[in-house]
Amino acid sequence: MLFSLTDLLSWPVQTGDQSGTLSDVLFDPETRQLTHLALHTRGALDGAALADASRLEAPDAENRRLAVAISDEELAAAPHWQGDTRELDALLTAMPPLVVGPFGATHAPLALGGFLGTRPDGTETDPRAEAVIDRHQRFSRWRDRAVFTRDAEIGTLRDMLYNAEANRIDYLVVDDGKWIGGKKYALPFSSLAHRAPGNKGGHLVLDLAEHDLVAAPAPEDLLDPART
Numbered sequence: 001m002l003f004s005l006t007d008l009l010s011w012p013v014q015t016g017d018q019s020g021t022l023s024d025v026l027f028d029p030e031t032r033q034l035t036h037l038a039l040h041t042r043g044a045l046d047g048a049a050l051a052d053a054s055r056l057e058a059p060d061a062e063n064r065r066l067a068v069a070i071s072d073e074e075l076a077a078a079p080h081w082q083g084d085t086r087e088l089d090a091l092l093t094a095m096p097p098l099v100v101g102p103f104g105a106t107h108a109p110l111a112l113g114g115f116l117g118t119r120p121d122g123t124e125t126d127p128r129a130e131a132v133i134d135r136h137q138r139f140s141r142w143r144d145r146a147v148f149t150r151d152a153e154i155g156t157l158r159d160m161l162y163n164a165e166a167n168r169i170d171y172l173v174v175d176d177g178k179w180i181g182g183k184k185y186a187l188p189f190s191s192l193a194h195r196a197p198g199n200k201g202g203h204l205v206l207d208l209a210e211h212d213l214v215a216a217p218a219p220e221d222l223l224d225p226a227r228t
Contacts, residue, residue, distance in 0.1 A: 002162065002163055002170065002222050002223055004219070006159045008025075009024070011065055012065055013067070017072055018075070020041035022066070023038045023039075023048050025038065026038070026136045026137060028135045029135075029195070034053035034169075036136065037055070037068065039075070048080065049075050051075070051078055055069045059164055088138075139160065141198065143158065143159070146204070148203060149212070150205075150207065151210050152210040155174045155176040155185075157175075158184065159219065160172055160189070171186040172186070172187050172188075174187055183218070185219075
């Protein structure tokens, strides 16, 4: 069964004895699998906890609720972040026990954040750190980005459709942005050929032609098969 990631971010989440919401989800663009959940619990005062996505149980579509199999103790011990991108990057690169820096030296995990991105003084980025970050993309940073086929700009990414049974994102939902007669298309995530870096707009390029949109399903039809 497919679920809208945008919808899932609005559903209440139960974690142990606490309730809360998802503020974001992280995924690996290569495997299309969710990797982490950014959990905000009602009692938390220190930002969102990063929980492994494997703890997410099957979504309760009837009651529009989510459950994450994590205890209150595990949740308290999980990495937390306040929403700053560089802070999250540092947390992600801290997951390996030891990382080799750009000049062969090792660094304490949280200190590695200083090597992420190009500094104004020209310091080179750490390719190992960048590889880790590439495997943990935030859904919120992809949403609302321009989408192109090989031959045209076709609209804006509005959503992704998540296959809960396979823990896999199957479709990108693109809105053509037209005021009259506008449409949304569900296009295979597997058609993604390129995503530009954020500092270059973060646009997506699909290995499709504009005329392929004619046969593309509407996301509502995939989310509710009874409509077709």
